[in-house]
Amino acid sequence: MSPSSNLQLQHFHVNKAARAKVNKQKPCVLWFTGLSGSGKTTLSNQLEQALFDRGHRTYALDGDNVRHGLNKDLGFTEHDRKENIRRVAEVAKLMVDAGLIVIATFISPFKTDRDMARSIFEPGEFFEIYVDTPIATCEARDPKGLYKKAREGQIKNFTGIDSPYEVPLQPDLTINTHTLSVDQAVQQLLQLLQLHE
């Protein structure tokens, strides 16, 4: 416990490379962006299952497990939405350091926030996945009834209604949910990770 033994121990520190090796995978984050109701969660769930079935170590970050815990102090002002994305990106970074493949699903409508997220990762660790579904389709699905509330003015600053969605200009992958089945989309994602069979 002396300072010198303390220094010595640095050599043995378990790190990202060691964790990646035992997990037999390259830790990274797949950042799903798209409108509410675009299918991000469906794709995320199916992808995580596919990765799990192949023996990979994963974690899915989404509004459900973040907004009620880590970010429960945040609302939906411009500042708070930005801070929400910042914290999620930092947690994803810690999880990538922990050797995991992280699947983050957040509307994340602003390019500047998505670019900020990418900027804290090493090259090749961050994949921006644009889930491209027309807003008419998202609104027709309206799985949580949010579009209806937004149209009625009960929710303010709702992406696609009275707040903009900035379409990714250079995503690592665009998933057109009108032309691809979920299974086909998952295959494309596995291919992106070079994990297809």
Added chain:
Amino acid sequence: MSPSSNLQLQHFHVNKAARAKVNKQKPCVLWFTGLSGSGKTTLSNQLEQALFDRGHRTYALDGDNVRHGLNKDLGFTEHDRKENIRRVAEVAKLMVDAGLIVIATFISPFKTDRDMARSIFEPGEFFEIYVDTPIATCEARDPKGLYKKAREGQIKNFTGIDSPYEVPLQPDLTINTHTLSVDQAVQQLLQLLQLHE
């Protein structure tokens, strides 16, 4: 991608139990509390190495990887120190959900903050480890030169100097660093996790 297929997919969601099973471990958090210089980091490093060598999936959260990222917006006011601990506890919870054994090393001098951390975990998931080292020893070591600065008034609200450390009343384990070697302490920690050989 229809709402109905969305519902169906819920059955297949990868969860904590599934991750614990493939990782062959019970996910939990070991929360090390103690004065600056008490030996928390030394113990944490050695424990993580011992767990890694046994094939366990771990992650160590500490000031180094949190203060420069997730919590870089926080200072050292009472509010910010509380928020620092709250966020770390929430990240640890997400990582436990991800199937990991999390080692958190934070001075965390206040009982109310440590109790808050414990409160967000399920019973049996949170272990409070008190690293019990006399302040005279910590100050003599002073590995980062912080006690010197605190004595000189360059650092305010320094735990043990001009800010209190509330000794844990019912920790899950107390490690007396004057009577135990690092190896012996690690054995006690493995025993606590029922992982001793």
